Amino acid sequence: MDPTAALPQPQYATHDVTNQPPPLAPYDASDDAALLEGLRREGAEWAEQGIRRLGARAGSAEAQEWGELANRHEPELRSHDRYGNRIDEVDFHPSWHHLMRTAVAEGLAGAAWADDRPGAHVARTAGGLVWGHTESGHGCPTSMTYAAVPALRATPDLAKVYEPLLTSREYDPELRVPTEKPGLLAGMGMTEKQGGSDVRTNTTAATPTSEPGVYTLRGHKWFTSAPMCDVFLVLAQAPGGLSCFLVPRVLPDGSRNAFRIQRLKDKLGNRSNASSEPEFDGTVAWLVGDEGRGVKTIIEMVNCTRLDCVMNSATLMRKTLVEAGHHVRHRSAFGARLVDQPLMRNVLADLALESEAATTLTLRLAGAADRAVRGDEQERAFRRIATAVGKYWVTKRGPAFTAEALECLGGNGYVEDSGMPRHYREAPLLSIWEGSGNVNALDVLRALAREPGAADALFGELARTRGADARLDAAVTRLKSDLAETDQAGARRLVERMALALQASLLVRYAPAAVADAFCATRLGGDWGYAFGTLPAGTGLDPILERALSGGN
Template identity: 85%
Template sequence: MGMATTLADERQHPGAHGATRDLTHEVTNQPPPLSPYDASDDTALLEGLRREGAEWAEEDLRRLGRLAGSAQVQEWSEQANRHEPVLRTHDRYGHRVDEVDFHPSWHHLTRTAVAEGLAGAPWADDRPGAHVARTAGGLVWGHTDAGHGCPTSMTYAAVPALRRQPELAEVYEPLLTSRTYEPGLRAPAGKRGLLAGMGMTEKQGGSDVRTNTTTATPASEPGVYTLRGHKWFTSAPMCDVFLVLAQAPEGLSCFLVPRVLPDGTRNTFRIQRLKEKLGNRSNASSEPEFDGTVAWLVGPEGQGVKTIVEMVNCTRLDCVMMSAALMRKTLVEAGHHVRHRSAFGARLADQPLMRNVLADLALESEAATALTLRLAGAADRAVRGDTGEAAFRRIATAVGKYWVTKRGPAFTAEALECLGGNGYVEDSGMPRHYREAPLLSIWEGSGNVNALDVLRALGRDPATAQALFDELALTRGADARLDTAAAALKDQLAAGSQAGARRLVERMALTLQGSLLVRYAPPAVADAFCATRLGGDWGYSFGTLPAAAGVDAILGRALPERG
């Protein structure tokens, strides 16, 4: 009783040092929540949207940006990752069901993405810039959860591959391009919208898909086969249909595999397990087994790689897009923190070294965004028959996939460090972003695979190199460092070898990004990028911009103060 009275009195009356116990729980010098914020409030993004022919989508993009940055949607993102998908192989009676259960937040995010046209919708939109608008939407919606972006990306990418079999495209394309998300396994024709996945890799070969051992045996009905084998990485197994590679009598071929057959019966798609992954936890990545699984041939027998590469080109663009989105998201988080945090007598945002770090990150982010939208513009124009843009897309997408996704992990680590110890704590969200970043350099081919793909493209189609140099020629004479880099690139190309492929592709990427910034960004941004990334006036980590860099102008563009 006496002790309780003493403690109560102490809380009400300051002690000898003029403090009370409650003051230890008063929170000071911590930033307020970032949300709500506008994820589309990005000058480089909006300029690129207009530049690449999708200015008509700006109002919708701004609306989507406000939604992405809302407190509710950010909470959906946290919940989708906190409550991971769960595999149910059997029902209570012992029947095989192979279902994956997702948290409601996953469905909220996916439903919104599909409704906003971030899945297959651009293929049904005749407006020039439709694919640019979708990519810009991905850059904004990428501020949410990355995991649900996998099925929307694969659905988008499945359409051009499926068009190699017109009779199948006639049935499935209207459903794949729908803006309606309808979860649950049912006969595809009975649904208002479908999601698509892909099954390429196997445990013995990985990216070397020509070593696949899954077999495809022709059935009595023309174009119909039965598959037998085991896939190693098949993400989003709750999708309605999958494009799958298997060995047919004439060689590796591409097949359409529905989870539910047209008569409503379940196709054999036994999910052996879900992967325990470093990141991307909200997305189920599975190992399905086929055993008498019914499939329909897509494209000619023996041309499976040629058929499915149409899908891969699209998903590689989305890898670049998601890396750029992650860069922007973590830059915004870091900028918000340093504006509201003080140390050593001043706001972090006002301290020269922190400003150098943020400005360096801002350069990297803008270069990634500019390249992403340029690739989307090339894809949009290639779809409409521009052969020059098709050649540019072929080489530049592989280059961008290699470089931008490689920069992502280092970028997110530096952004995390801006928050100090707070950034290392799960509640900040930064660890989730950091774990996500390496996936994008692995998915759809790791660094070596993409570097070798660049060499393959250059060797098979000289028009790709010409398209790249035509692009670089647009800035000839505008910056001496860029001109020097472009000339050196030609020399490297002539002496190209497999061992030097990464050096070559890195130079391609930096020169291309520099060219875009010289053409379109303010002088402070372009000059700092060329001085550091091309001119050699840079250290080995972010935050080593030279004294002459226009840090204030760079930050004023990337992270302007808001009232």
Template identity: 80%
Template sequence: MAPTVLPDATHEVTNQPPPIAPYDASADAALLEGLRREGAGWAEADIRRLGRHAGSPEAQQWAADAHTFEPVLRTHDRYGNRIDEVEFHSGWHDLMRVAIAEGNSGAAWADERPGAHVARYAGLLVWGHTEAGHGCPMAMTYAAVPALRHQPDLAAVYEPLLTSRVYDPGLREPTTKRGLLAGMGMTEKQGGSDVRTNTTAATPTGEDGVHTLRGHKWFTSAPMCDLFLVLAQAPGGLSCFLVPRVLPDGTRNPFRIQRLKDKLGNRSNASSEPEFDGTAAWLVGPEGRGVKTIVEMVNCTRLDCVAGSATLMRKALVEAGHHVAHRTAFGARLLDQPLMRNVLADLAIESEAATTLTLRLAGAADRAVRGDEGERAFRRIATAIGKYWVTKRAPMFAAEALECLGGNGYVEDSGMPRLYREAPLNSIWEGSGNVNALDVLRVLGKDPSAAPALMAELTSARGADPRLDAAIAQIGTELADPTDAQTRARHLVERLALALQASLLVRHAPPAVADAFCATRFGGGGYAFGTLPATADLTGILDRALPDDR
């Protein structure tokens, strides 16, 4: 008798969520409301279109491929010629092409419409649902423009190409290309954040403004950019220089890539260690004022760090929400179980606070560019506050969202480990937590307009919530006491960040969101996500945060 053949029943797939794509990355009430409130409502149709593209299977596959097939360094060609090029997967190039075409790099500087910079940051918040690594050259190219304006003759040549919406990869003489990307080289192995200890030397050539560099850089990301702003020691002190990869005569400028960094996350983006030896460089800004010149770049890239972390939070929330809406356990959907609802709602208010703050900072940046001195003062201190806090919250957020998927979230196929590894980056890039906390103290001490601008923003919500009022009063007391200021810097900046987020939420978010945030962020909540009080309107919070999967 022939053996009985049993059906392949053990491999029947049940109780697993369907693929999340396609989804709409712009289906976020906090994002769209902030876009309109900060003066870029005219861009809403484009943001919605870009959000649908970001959540498409095609774009999500580009992201997965760019992460999986990492960049490869080619120091020499087949004949032995030094080329120092990095090869990227086609998925990376697809992401870059869309990002630049949509204005996520430098295009806002060429757009005269009020709100142009807000529209850019909204674009980052939705297109960032794809893959974070390619956001690095977007950020640096955007940030290079105001720094380069310290040298008008160079800005006249390169700014039109840095603000282009055309992705034109490959090393060629910059002015022959349809669009340029810019990077930055600041840190060295012996100094890190203390750039004044840099040893890279800049020697004048005798030609006005032209020097040759000799030295190294420890972290220079996106080495296939066309131009780099680099700090080096000139005879007059630490100065900022423009270093093109290809010289005006078409020859390669010495830019010896020693290796690519083996990083925890952000692996689609090449981070390198270049060495300079007779490298031609053009002075940007006054000699000896390199930090002051390049700080224009840092102020911009720090806001991109805030946006990057806010985007990661939102993406992680969407992934967690999708899973719990389609997974059952113990006889009910996870989304319908009270404790899971508490966790997800707590994540949702954290995400909304981060998104709302990002867009408020983007609005301040946009208005500062247009000459608003009050917004300039607010932007300077509030960006450092936001950089410290939002980027610090991202790793905790990613871990909790991953846990919502249980063991599935710990598997690479889910995409959650990629988010988890990415989460710490923005807290480190452009100044660690300590650097940004101390920068807040520095601004408070040096800029007499900073504290009034910040307090005006906080107190504009006075009377809306007694817990916020008490927090603002306590902040006023702490600001007036300089004792052990550096030791207490993190505590002060944390309180400032929470008060700033609460002030925005009580003015602009629904009561369910604002009340839950104030109830838990001002001493009444637990230390982990999912500790909202029983009185919190979980349904109101979740209906707002996750409209598509309910």
């Protein structure tokens, strides 16, 4: 007989779990009225069933775990194999490959360029808005692959070879001859340590060979993300000036091109994705576009990736709002559920306004990109200025938004396994990637000064709501006078006002009255504090929250 059997058994009463929310997953990441309405409005209603299917998959427990594991088990550089041969490969956790395989198969890389249906680029953006609920890092190579296609078209002979592979829905992570693979990923190498965004200071040299269009590169790039991609668009100084080149990791004869990864960056966030410093020394490259026209050639790539920065910021906003909403539904304090407490409702409603404005603008920009590809010059001009405006503002709002959403969870949100710290670390990247705030604000001034029709396109868009809201009308009038007076030092203030007017006009046109009125009253009317959760008395919180928090558990 066991002599301890008669002893009192511990009940561990202090470890009973109460007043904690259940796991959010599974949930539907596409259960977002602003997203689905925008998808239909911008011409991709045909994609809704697929977006809903992808949203359910993104919110599944399996996909959510992929995102967590891909960030916990970070990529590792293997510069040499066991025999001492230089290989410059990066190893990833299997979860990274699951995320990538799904993203490519769902058309989130280059597939939209091979889809003739109107709205194909909108559908891709909407797919990113839902699949991004898993994690953000793997969106980098898919974004660059998408963006490489229009730049590569500057040299039709190269596009003929590589475009069908860049638009493929097949993911193959093995490094081998590009033309022998079912699908490719593309990266880009622009910045160098002495210049950053000032790429005209680049010192990487491109030397012509005896073969027309083929060069060798020598130099060191400072921040090249996704070094495991198959091909890269790289800026280097040719005899005729700064030029764009296609650099494959593996050459047509099967040998490794000189692409020496000196180290992987130790980054604040985006840790699932490898970012590197590659060195070129005798690296074989093919000229894309004309010598001396590198910036012009690659700028189309930048416009595409800037749209994805807006998309990814809007995705983080929505994801963290869903997390916050789920928590407050299931958590009680001071005798009531958090979601029923007036001040918490004010915070959530304010976040909901910001999220809807970001999502609506993202899909409008995607619609403009889609129509511009199809030859609409008015939309091309609008896209040129509005994408830079959106990139500046939406990505600037992201860090403050994710911090506030994290705070809704209290101490639970500050703990790593809640996932919220990962989202918070990710948010600042999107303001830095493809040009910091200053670079984008100055780019807006450049578009106004140099791009025919840019200002007219922006004000033409704003004119569609003339007379619908007095606060919006007043903001547009101020904006017109600001254009005549703004210098470089005032660029951020001008672009902020552009962004708010544009978001407000879209909400006035398309969102429910409660959403549009609250946004105009606060962001344009000045009846707002410095922090989220300062909506004025009398704001109709209930319809805003019912619309924003319809999903979840």
